[in-house]
Amino acid sequence: xxxxxVDIGEYQVTDDPSAILITYSLGSCIAVVLYDPVVxxxxxxxxxxxxxxxxPLRARERPGMFADTGIPLLLESCERLGAEKSxxxxxxxxxxxxLDSSGFFRIGKRNYAAVRRILWQHGLMIRAQDVGGNAxxxxxxxxxxxxxxxxxxxxxxxxx
Amino acid sequence: MKVEExxxxxxxxxxxxxxxxKVLEMVGxxxxxxxxxxVIELDEGFTAEILKICNSPFFGLSRKISSVQEAVVYLxxxxxxxxxxxxxxxxxxxxxxxxxxxxxxxxxxxxxxCAVASDLLxxxxxxxxxxxxxxxxxxxxxxxxxxxSYVADGLKEILERVRAGKPFIEAEKEVIGMDHATLxxxxxxxxNFPEEIIDAILYHHNPKEAKTEYAAKVxxxxxxxxxxxxxxxxxxxxxxxxxxxxxxLGLSGKDLMEMLVELxxxxxxxxxxxxTEQGDGF
Ligand SMILES: [Fe+2]
Ligand SMILES: [Fe+2]
Numbered sequence: 001x002x003x004x005x006v007d008i009g010e011y012q013v014t015d016d017p018s019a020i021l022i023t024y025s026l027g028s029c030i031a032v033v034l035y036d037p038v039v040x041x042x043x044x045x046x047x048x049x050x051x052x053x054x055x056p057l058r059a060r061e062r063p064g065m066f067a068d069t070g071i072p073l074l075l076e077s078c079e080r081l082g083a084e085k086s087x088x089x090x091x092x093x094x095x096x097x098x099l100d101s102s103g104f105f106r107i108g109k110r111n112y113a114a115v116r117r118i119l120w121q122h123g124l125m126i127r128a129q130d131v132g133g134n135a136x137x138x139x140x141x142x143x144x145x146x147x148x149x150x151x152x153x154x155x156x157x158x159x160x
Numbered sequence: 161m162k163v164e165e166x167x168x169x170x171x172x173x174x175x176x177x178x179x180x181x182k183v184l185e186m187v188g189x190x191x192x193x194x195x196x197x198x199v200i201e202l203d204e205g206f207t208a209e210i211l212k213i214c215n216s217p218f219f220g221l222s223r224k225i226s227s228v229q230e231a232v233v234y235l236x237x238x239x240x241x242x243x244x245x246x247x248x249x250x251x252x253x254x255x256x257x258x259x260x261x262x263x264x265x266x267x268x269x270x271x272x273x274c275a276v277a278s279d280l281l282x283x284x285x286x287x288x289x290x291x292x293x294x295x296x297x298x299x300x301x302x303x304x305x306x307x308x309s310y311v312a313d314g315l316k317e318i319l320e321r322v323r324a325g326k327p328f329i330e331a332e333k334e335v336i337g338m339d340h341a342t343l344x345x346x347x348x349x350x351x352n353f354p355e356e357i358i359d360a361i362l363y364h365h366n367p368k369e370a371k372t373e374y375a376a377k378v379x380x381x382x383x384x385x386x387x388x389x390x391x392x393x394x395x396x397x398x399x400x401x402x403x404x405x406x407x408x409l410g411l412s413g414k415d416l417m418e419m420l421v422e423l424x425x426x427x428x429x430x431x432x433x434x435x436t437e438q439g440d441g442f
Binding site (some may be wrong): 026048051054055098100104105107108123154 | 261266315319322325327383386387388389390391392393394395396397398399400402403404405406407413414416418420421423424
């Protein structure tokens with residue numbers, strides 16, 4: 001069993017059944033996890049921001065930073081390894097937020113809204129999710145089983 | 161009783177390296193760089209660290225750099241001073257801090273990212289690099305270093321209060337009788353830091369109460385790092401954002417989002433110079 005770490009603003013896909021994809025300490029970022037149980041192909045994206053318009057130049061160099069450029073790439077990369085869209089299990093976690101009574105920043109909410117919209121545009125439905133609140137999350141995907149685990153700092157581990 | 165015990169722990173912290181304080185003071189009064197370099201050169205440890213960085217593969221120099229005066233040509237004055245501050249601070253932060261659910265290296269990454277974010281903020285506001293602000297940002301959570309084990313003991317009660325909507329720092333205060341910002345301010349005072357640094361550490365979660373603008377800037381830098389999840393642990397997302405302070409500096413939501421991209425980029429570049437290990441699972 002070996003661990004593949006997904007860095008912030010990056011994505012990883014694999015068809016190695018002994019691998020575990022993991023991404024740490026999401027903050028307001030969101031992890032999008034795709035998994036095809038038939039061919040055991042999966043991927044994970046750790047996106048930071050909703051929209052590549054924030055910095056189009058960086059989006060070209062590092063599309064995984066943004067929901068609108070990262071999600072299509074994640075999907076394509078999984079398909080290239082043999083995953084089939086109709087079989088993909090989609091899970092989403094992250095998007096936590098600091099206490100913000102004025103609602104000025106709300107970056108977690110904006111990220112989540114963008115993720116939902118872009119997944120929908122690609123015909124993907126979210127099967128399970130753990131998003132929002134003041135939770136800081138770490139997420140893993142076990143390739144052999146497709147199990148997605150979420151660890152919330154200070155609140156233990158649960159399966160999505 | 162507990163508070164007295166915590167304060168005695170503060171006394172046991174190794175003192176902040178004198179060279180770093182001296183450099184900070186000299187930069188503050190705009191002493192010529194040559195004089196500052198001479199002060200650094202008197203300290204073998206710091207000189208060795210600077211030369212190590214200068215001679216690292218990152219710079220790919222063909223010949224060996226052997227003095228601080230030479231190093232400045234490659235590093236630049238500002239960056240060289242930054243290295244002194246970072247070298248002085250690192251040892252306090254590196255360990256795991258289980259009260260805050262931080263693995264080894266995570267609190268240090270939070271500190272460095274926050275310092276980088278404060279640089280970016282200065283640039284966005286059209287102001288120059290400020291070593292005092294950089295230092296305040298680097299040290300803003302120094303109180304956690306001492307408080308962590310007490311937070312670990314009272315974690316159940318603290319998290320109950322947090323779940324009921326209380327900011328983490330207020331829960332610390334209620335359960336332990338002390339919070340990491342107040343304690344951090346005490347540590348900075350004990351180390352003889354200048355007033356604006358003490359003030360910024362003390363009020364980094366309540367910048368409205370601060371005497372100078374430093375606290376507001378550290379607050380914003382902290383918010384940016386926590387948003388990216390860098391060393392955010394179990395507490396940072398349960399702290400308040402002071403949006404008045406953000407607006408007061410003329411920052412829009414768009415500014416903040418643009419800064420998140422810049423922060424991630426620059427933070428990664430810095431990381432390649434100062435090695436830290438990844439986490440090791442849940
Ligand atoms: Fe703090
Ligand atoms: Fe912090």
